[in-house]
Amino acid sequence: MVKFEDLDLDRIVEDVLSGGELDRETARALLNCPDQRLGDLLAATLRVRQAAFGRRVKLCMLRNARSGICPEDCGYCSQSRLSRADIPVYKLQSIQQLVEGADRAAQAGARRYCMVTSGRGPDARDIEHFGETCERIRERFPELEICLSLGLMEREQADALKGAGAGWVNHNLNTSRRFYPSICTTHTWDDRVRTIENVREAGLATCSGGIVGMGESEDDLLDLAYATRRLNIDSVPVNFLNPIRGTPMEGRRELTPQACLKALCLFRLLNPASEVRAAGGRELNLGELQGYALYAVNSIFVDGYLTTPGLAVAATREMIERMGFEVEEQD
Numbered sequence: 001m002v003k004f005e006d007l008d009l010d011r012i013v014e015d016v017l018s019g020g021e022l023d024r025e026t027a028r029a030l031l032n033c034p035d036q037r038l039g040d041l042l043a044a045t046l047r048v049r050q051a052a053f054g055r056r057v058k059l060c061m062l063r064n065a066r067s068g069i070c071p072e073d074c075g076y077c078s079q080s081r082l083s084r085a086d087i088p089v090y091k092l093q094s095i096q097q098l099v100e101g102a103d104r105a106a107q108a109g110a111r112r113y114c115m116v117t118s119g120r121g122p123d124a125r126d127i128e129h130f131g132e133t134c135e136r137i138r139e140r141f142p143e144l145e146i147c148l149s150l151g152l153m154e155r156e157q158a159d160a161l162k163g164a165g166a167g168w169v170n171h172n173l174n175t176s177r178r179f180y181p182s183i184c185t186t187h188t189w190d191d192r193v194r195t196i197e198n199v200r201e202a203g204l205a206t207c208s209g210g211i212v213g214m215g216e217s218e219d220d221l222l223d224l225a226y227a228t229r230r231l232n233i234d235s236v237p238v239n240f241l242n243p244i245r246g247t248p249m250e251g252r253r254e255l256t257p258q259a260c261l262k263a264l265c266l267f268r269l270l271n272p273a274s275e276v277r278a279a280g281g282r283e284l285n286l287g288e289l290q291g292y293a294l295y296a297v298n299s300i301f302v303d304g305y306l307t308t309p310g311l312a313v314a315a316t317r318e319m320i321e322r323m324g325f326e327v328e329e330q331d
């Protein structure tokens with residue numbers, strides 16, 4: 001077994017920057033970095049992050065466009081059919097409400113605005129609704145990157161959204177193929193991969209990552225990280241489980257801030273030129289260390305997640321500056 005102490009971090013950085021793929025035992029050793037050496041791992045990861053993104057940080061804002069009553073059974077999700085969480089429940093928001101959300105994102109300096117719906121996947125009316133929404137947002141905020149996260153998606157649906165001006169589609173792999181049945185039984189990991197392929201074939205950029213801390217093994221985490229590399233994902237959000245009360249995963253707290261940072265380093269070193277983003281559960285699980293996530297990621301969310309709060313815009317900007325990074329502004 002390779003130990004962290006045996007690794008030559010300079011050599012790893014050079015290999016990664018010249019296009020090499022970390023071998024699995026090296027990746028495992030990185031995940032097992034002793035906490036006292038985390039500073040060295042973060043410093044090495046920062047060199048890779050800086051090569052592609054300098055010290056820029058892209059802000060993203062989410063919008064829960066339809067909340068609750070999902071027929072799927074994703075165990076981590078407060079909107080699933082298994083959840084008893086006390087969350088807002090509402091139908092698809094109007095085009096006007098969604099455009100107002102884009103306005104809010106633009107005012108906050110977010111570069112990307114991601115509209116998300118609960119549900120297995122969009123129907124024809126949803127696609128039409130979001131198509132028109134994308135057109136309206138493109139007219140008013142041409143610089144804003146539009147992302148949609150609507151569930152499982154067919155190629156024709158992705159084509160329609162691309163034609164309407166969407167740039168990105170999010171659909172997370174969530175975990176390894178092996179562990180997937182332990183978190184969801186109503187669709188499969190392969191279903192999710194098919195959606196990612198449909199999105200890419202339509203010419204949209206892919207956004208797909210996972211959730212750390214759902215009871216997966218180290219090998220599951222490694223599998224997920226390698227899957228994001230091999231699928232050549234453009235944008236990789238890394239979430240950390242927020243065990244929401246009323247969900248099957250309530251009470252599960254297995255992450256330390258240090259473990260979260262090591263996971264982020266792994267995703268960055270396997271995806272040197274992709275966007276890597278610290279996503280949901282960042283505030284809860286990284287606590288005071290969340291600023292160090294910026295050594296690995298080039299993008300973070302502002303103002304909360306779908307059904308959970310997060311750091312507000314001003315406080316996020318302050319943290320970024322305090323850590324010596326800069327918010328990526330619109331051109």
Ligand code: SF4
Nearest residue numbers: 070072074077080118
């Ligand atoms: S499909 Fe989406 S909204 Fe539905 S339970 Fe799964 S994660 Fe939640």
